[in-house]
């Protein structure tokens with residue numbers, strides 16, 4: 573992975589390889605195999621969400637991947653004592669703190685950092701002490717960005733789910749403007765700004781073209797496409813769209 577500052581990085585989320593495995597309680601498909609193929613195809617990091625209910629990724633996946641990955645592990649997790657202890661023990665390169673509800677199908681919004689400042693600042697401190705870089709998954713709201721910076725997190729990931737789910741062009745444009753402004757706020761606050769959730773092959777380019785975004789984390793669309801094209805091709809095509817959007821930005 574290079575550090576060229578205008579480079580856009582792709583984190584591939586492998587949760588849904590594990591979703592398929594857990595649906596039948598089999599040993600396959602193996603998320604580790606998927607992670608290695610994704611790296612080989614150009615992923616800059618591997619994202620996985622260890623949910624409290626263990627519906628997809630399991631503790632053993634996190635431990636094994638930590639020893640095997642050649643890029644960075646971005647471990648997504650809720651802000652609980654159990655999860656913090658796991659992250660302190662495993663010490664992934666990155667840890668993204670996310671909100672979690674048992675009943676949700678997928679993450680529905682960003683973390684309320686403003687409303688839980690003390691708890692989140694303490695989690696950021698514990699993870700930093702363990703050598704883990706912390707990212708906070710937040711909505712594109714100025715007060716959440718300011719709170720994230722106050723908590724000492726070096727990175728934020730802007731939730732793009734509302735942009736992805738918008739059911740009209742005008743609605744999507746409104747969400748896009750909020751994200752673009754949030755990226756500028758984040759950079760002005762000295763934060764690395766990543767983004768993700770719900771991004772797919774037809775909505776990723778506008779987001780990738782925002783020059784200050786460092787990394788996009790994308791899972792569901794890549795794993796879905798891999799059924800038909802193979803995982804390596806699905807990762808390569810997503811990375812190609814992102815890099816092209818970045819290269820062509822402002823043209």
Ligand SMILES: CC(=O)[C@@H](O)[C@H](O)COP(=O)(O)O
Nearest residue numbers: 587621648670678679709769
């Ligand atoms: C935090 C986030 O944006 C998501 O990637 C989340 O990890 C998705 O969780 P599921 O994979 O369970 O949908």
Ligand SMILES: NCC(=O)COP(=O)(O)O
Nearest residue numbers: 585768770789790791792
């Ligand atoms: N943090 C976002 C992520 O990891 C991937 O989300 P999705 O592409 O599976 O919606």
